[in-house]
Amino acid sequence: MSVPSKARVCRLDIWINPVFDRIITPEPQLDLQILSKDPSCAMTADALALAHAYHVxxxxxxxxxxxxxxxxxISSCPELLCVSAGGAGYDTVDVQACTAAGIAVVNQSGANANSVAEHTxxxxxxxxxxxxxxxQKLRHESGFTREDLMGDEIYGSTIGLIGLGVIGTCVARVAQGFGLRVLAYDPLLDAHQIRERGAEPTDLRTLLAESDFVSLHCPLNAQTRHLIGAEEFAAMKPGAVFVSTARGGIHDEIALYEALKSGHLKGAGLDVWETEPPRRDAPLLSMPNVVATFHTAGVSHGGRHNVARSSAxxxxxxxxxxxxxxxxxxxVWERYLERRAKALG
Structure with a gap:
């Protein structure tokens, strides 16, 4: 089926891999408009009011x-037919409100999965x-020995994955290459599906108790906000390591800080934060056993290229x-098709 009239596609002037524009621009039936992200810009509001598609x-x-x-x-954009979120996450889109308005919503699930798994x-x-x-010691200190910086092997340890979607499945595959036992908890999958994706199915409590490393790979929503709090950190193995490349807000940052400060947990690797970037005086950033990155797990050249291409x-x-x-x-799909036919001919 072809689009019989020009469809207006809008995106803001927030950096995106150039492949998005290279795919959209040559399409003869599409009109790509790049708008200012300035929240006070009336021209952006006017253009979005007439948009058929919005890459957000x-x-x-x-x-x-x-x-x-x-x-x-949505109430100010009566022509809007579809929205494409520029990532696997879609925190900036109210999917329920879009559904009520007949707007189709997509994300780019899996487009940067390998990048995120590698970053994990x-x-x-x-x-x-x-x-x-x-x-840091090599750069700023002296008088220490190699034994003062002794780490551990991960071979033969157990990693527990909370969420086994596309990214979690990639992590499970990499984990097997490191010789790790892989446990997974995902209430959206049955035991057979979890085994097919390379992990042993288990409940959350068992995963926390048996894993040397716990890694989050679930979306942030009403059910997962602060899914991992003080009780869950206390249930983890003494000396375990916590990692998240999922979304800020799934784990309780204050509770994690207390679990690290007490010595119950050995360390944490964090790519996501409730506020991004976190304040420089954030308690977790004061811990030498926390490795922090700025939500860059999927922000690789390859990952960003794949996300932009998928969105376009x-x-x-x-x-x-x-x-x-x-x-x-x-x-929403049948209603979307009806709205599309009415809007575009």
Missing amino acids: CAAKDDLPRRWFVDEQL FALLLAVVKRVVESD QQIIMMLNGDRPPHLLNPQ
């Missing part, structure tokens, strides 16, 4: 609140091998009337 930044702290896809923005092990190894501590391709599919592979609200 998925990073909540990079996007001005005014341009979140929420009820307020970069953090884990940096903590266990004490890479950052060693680097899915926008084209939706505007052509073809169902995209990563539709977050499949129940």
Whole structure:
């Protein structure tokens, strides 16, 4: 099915891999508009009011609140047919409100999965091998021995994955290469599916108790906010390492700080924060056994290229009337097609 009239595709002037524009721009039936992210810009508001498709930044702290896809923005964009979140996450999109309005929403699930899985092990190894501590001592101190910086092997240990979607499955595959036993807890999958993805199924309590390393790979939503708090950290093995490349807010940062400060946990590798970037005086950043990055797990050249390409391709599919592979609200599709036919001919 082809689009018989020009469809307006909008994105903000937030950095995106150039492949997005290279895919969208040559399409003769699409009109790409790049708008100012300035929340006071009337031209952006006017253009979005006429947009058929909106590629929206998925990073909540990079996007001005005014341009979140929420009820307020939706009410001012009567022509909006579809929204593409620029990542696996979609914190900046109210999917329920979009569904109510007949707007199709996609994310880019799996597009940066390999990058995130690799970063997970970069953090884990940096903590266990004490890479950052060693680097800092070599640069700023003297009079210490190699034994003062002794780390551990991970071979033969157990890693517990909370969430076994595309990224979690990639992590499970890499973990097996390191000789790790892989446990997984994912209430959306049955035991057979978890085994097919390379992990042993278990409940959350058993995972916490048996894992030497616990790594988060679930989305942030009402059910997972502060899923890992003081009680869960206390239930982890003494000396365990906690890693998250998922979303800030799934773990309680204060509770994690207390678990590290008490010595119950050996260390943590954190790519995600409730506020990004975290304040320089954030308690977790004061801990030498915390390795911190700035939500960059998926921000690799390859990962960003794949996300931008996926977003552009899915926008084209939706505007052509073809169902995209990563539709977050499949129940809206028939209504979406009706709205599309009315808007585009």
